Amino acid sequence: MDDLGAAEEEHLTATLLEGLVREFSALPSHARLTGVGGPHLRVGHRTVTKKEERTNGADIGVVVDVRVPGRLQLRTGDLIQVKKSTALTPGRTGREDTWTIKRRQLHDLLEHSASAVYWLIRGTGDVLVVPAKFLAAVEGAAARPSSKQFTVGHAAIRHTAVPMEQYLPDLVVGLWLGSSSDRTLQAAQGTSRTTRPRFALTIDVVLEPMLG
Structure with a gap:
């Protein structure tokens, strides 16, 4: 953050995804070294060009294949959707984390x-990972009807938010998250005619069933 805090959210998102791909890619090697079995993972991401992009309701579309x-x-x-804290704005260090949420993006998601x-x-x-529907609940209570965006602080989301390491297992193999509907998959893959994410993240998980 010392080097990237002032960067645009798009650059922060790309850097974050590259880090996730590296960490996921290292899991099979770690399992071999420790003798612990696990899923076969293949993770990758691509940037959707501005020419491809239509209505951008999301920064990242993620597709998980589990077999x-x-x-x-x-x-x-x-x-x-990825948002960086206003505390990362140059000259605003030391303040509480707050994030600006665009209402149209929230509703599109x-x-x-x-x-x-x-x-x-x-x-x-x-x-911190926060459900979009929780932010919609905050919007309903705090946003002015005429405003296009609203601000949410850490105090408002801290009891609902979960860390990345808690969110990712549910996303990848827990099947608590995501949807198998054609509309959601088209949006996540970037093939929807109306909503296309800026980045596409693909995660393939193959589990070998245990014998016995």
Whole structure:
């Protein structure tokens, strides 16, 4: 954050995704070294060009393919919006984390996926994951009808937010998140005619069923 805090959210998002791809890619090697079995993972991401982009209701579209031969096969998609704290604005260090939420983006996310989330980057660099529908509840109580955006502080979301390491297992193999509907998958893959994310994240998970 010392180097990237003042960067645009798009650059922070790309850097964050590159870090996630590296960490996911290292898991199979770690499992071999420790002798612990686990899923076969393949993770990648691409940037959707401005020419491709239409209505940008999401920063990240994620598609998860889960396959357990003979037992499970499912593809789910979800949408993510990334916001950085105003504490990362030059000259504003030391203040409480707050994030500006654009109302149209929020509504676009929820129209495509009820489990869509926001990744809120704190001034420390930590990432908090907050359900979009919770922010919609805050919007309903705090936003003026005529405003196009509203501000949410850390105090308002701290009891609802979860850390990235808690969110990712549910996204990848928990099947608590995402949707298998055609509309959500098209939006997450960037093939929807109306909503296309800026980044596309793909996660393939293959689990070998245990014998016995």
